[in-house]
Amino acid sequence: MVEIGVGSVGIVVIVSCFLGAVVTVQTAYQLTTPLISKSIIGSIAANSIILELAPTVTVLILAGKIGSKIASELGTMRISEQIDALEIMGVHSSAYLVLPKILASTLMIPLLVIISAFLSIYSGMWVGEFTGAVSKEDFMTGAIQYWIPFMANFALIKATTFGFIISSVSSYYGYYTEGGALEVGRSATRAVVVCCVLILLFDYILAQLLL
Amino acid sequence: MIEVKDLNKSFGAKQILKGISATFEAGKCNLIIGASGSGKTVLMKSIVGLIPVNSGHIVYNNDTDFINIDDAGRKELRKQIGMLFQGSALFDSMSVEKNVIFPLNMFTNLTYKEKMNRVNECLERVNLKDVNKLLPNELSGGMKKRVGIARAIVMNPKYLFCDEPNSGLDPQTSIVIDKLIKDITDEYKITTIVNTHDMNSVMEIGDYVLFLYKGEKYWEGHRKEIMNATNQQLNDFIFAGKFFREIKEQNTKRLSDEKNK
Numbered sequence: 238m239v240e241i242g243v244g245s246v247g248i249v250v251i252v253s254c255f256l257g258a259v260v261t262v263q264t265a266y267q268l269t270t271p272l273i274s275k276s277i278i279g280s281i282a283a284n285s286i287i288l289e290l291a292p293t294v295t296v297l298i299l300a301g302k303i304g305s306k307i308a309s310e311l312g313t314m315r316i317s318e319q320i321d322a323l324e325i326m327g328v329h330s331s332a333y334l335v336l337p338k339i340l341a342s343t344l345m346i347p348l349l350v351i352i353s354a355f356l357s358i359y360s361g362m363w364v365g366e367f368t369g370a371v372s373k374e375d376f377m378t379g380a381i382q383y384w385i386p387f388m389a390n391f392a393l394i395k396a397t398t399f400g401f402i403i404s405s406v407s408s409y410y411g412y413y414t415e416g417g418a419l420e421v422g423r424s425a426t427r428a429v430v431v432c433c434v435l436i437l438l439f440d441y442i443l444a445q446l447l448l
Numbered sequence: 449m450i451e452v453k454d455l456n457k458s459f460g461a462k463q464i465l466k467g468i469s470a471t472f473e474a475g476k477c478n479l480i481i482g483a484s485g486s487g488k489t490v491l492m493k494s495i496v497g498l499i500p501v502n503s504g505h506i507v508y509n510n511d512t513d514f515i516n517i518d519d520a521g522r523k524e525l526r527k528q529i530g531m532l533f534q535g536s537a538l539f540d541s542m543s544v545e546k547n548v549i550f551p552l553n554m555f556t557n558l559t560y561k562e563k564m565n566r567v568n569e570c571l572e573r574v575n576l577k578d579v580n581k582l583l584p585n586e587l588s589g590g591m592k593k594r595v596g597i598a599r600a601i602v603m604n605p606k607y608l609f610c611d612e613p614n615s616g617l618d619p620q621t622s623i624v625i626d627k628l629i630k631d632i633t634d635e636y637k638i639t640t641i642v643n644t645h646d647m648n649s650v651m652e653i654g655d656y657v658l659f660l661y662k663g664e665k666y667w668e669g670h671r672k673e674i675m676n677a678t679n680q681q682l683n684d685f686i687f688a689g690k691f692f693r694e695i696k697e698q699n700t701k702r703l704s705d706e707k708n709k
Contacts, residue, residue, distance in 0.1 A: 313540075317540075318535060319537050321537065322531065322533060322537040322539075324497075324498060325529055325530075325609075326526065326550070326554065326555075326603075327523045327524070327526035327555065328554055
């Protein structure tokens with residue numbers, strides 16, 4: 238949990254701050270007409286962040302970090318016979334090694350997504366203020382005015398699903414690695430690619446089913 | 449005692465083990481020897497159940513067929529098995545102490561003090577001191593092997609498997625490891641099976657020697673009989689090195705001199 242959760246806070250903070258800033262600036266760039274209230278910028282930015290950017294874009298980046306870590310860790314354990322050593326001792330290696338990773342990832346990724354959403358919104362709000370695109374008050378007015386509570390639930394459902402996908406897919410590729418160091422690298426790459434594709438696929442499926 | 453009966457194993461179209469039958473005697477140091485690619489590791493991993501076989505039987509202690517055993521029985525039997533892997537297979541993220549204590553944590557209800565006593569006892573038995581807190585990457589090859597042996601014997605196993613215990617070690621350290629395996633086998637009355645292609649090991653510790661050639665059993669017997677064996681493949685294997693060739697020539701010369709007298 239510490240490795241997957243706390244270890245990923247740094248990258249989440251960096252990505253989220255820039256995501257929020259870019260969304261605000263780009264939304265403001267497109268809404269140039271004086272007929273539309275400036276608070277709409279806050280609404281669009283906050284909704285985009287909560288619905289899509291925090292749960293999906295952040296998780297895609299986490300898939301690269303956590304997915305490759307899990308796959309390469311298990312792959313190395315496999316080729317260095319550490320998994321065989323566990324089996325010989327009578328330990329159910331997949332339950333011992335994989336289950337905690339799935340639990341940690343499924344619990345910690347939603348927390349990281351919550352952090353990401355807050356940071357993105359706040360960075361968007363401050364960047365709007367500094368650049369003069371939208372004031373803090375207008376930004377927050379828009380964000381609150383068009384707030385639908387189900388969006389938070391939806392984001393958490395997505396984050397939990399994606400957390401499970403990242404840990405289970407990368408564990409599978411790592412656990413069944415065969416060969417040497419080259420194959421460990423291949424397993425890690427494959428795990429990340431498959432995770433990303435599945436995340437995007439389930440992003441669509443969940444949106445279609447739940448919205 | 450471990451009995452292997454008509455063991456066959458294929459990977460795709462390639463047959464690795466061809467009807468191997470052997471009896472590994474209890475309380476003895478049993479050696480599986482053969483050139484690289486002869487099927488030694490596959491045989492050993494099949495015996496411990498890490499590689500499923502195509503056909504045959506592996507009978508532990510005259511009553512348990514490892515092939516037809518259920519999961520619970522397999523798990524129980526594995527608690528009686530200790531194994532030293534070729535690359536030691538120590539858990540990278542754990543210190544020496546944690547590696548050795550691991551099986552005790554998983555399968556015993558001993559207190560921490562009792563477990564630590566057992567860990568220290570095993571580490572002392574393999575002549576390792578003041579390394580408890582070191583990580584595997586801070587150890588030399590020989591030390592890793594010794595920690596691997598300590599971990600393998602910590603549960604007081606009935607069976608000890610060693611896959612190429614001397615690979616990557618210098619000759620002196622190899623002798624130390626061989627002696628350790630032999631002493632532990634005698635001391636704890638363990639049935640030990642060692643995979644090796646090191647002839648020094650064969651001559652030092654081999655109570656029973658099984659020679660594999662291209663997945664087939666070509667010869668079996670005691671180490672004392674091995675120098676006079678007539679099997680061509682075995683002779684090619686043993687006398688590949690100059691040292692053993694010279695011993696063979698000296699033996700032949702001595703026998704012929706004695707005959708002439």
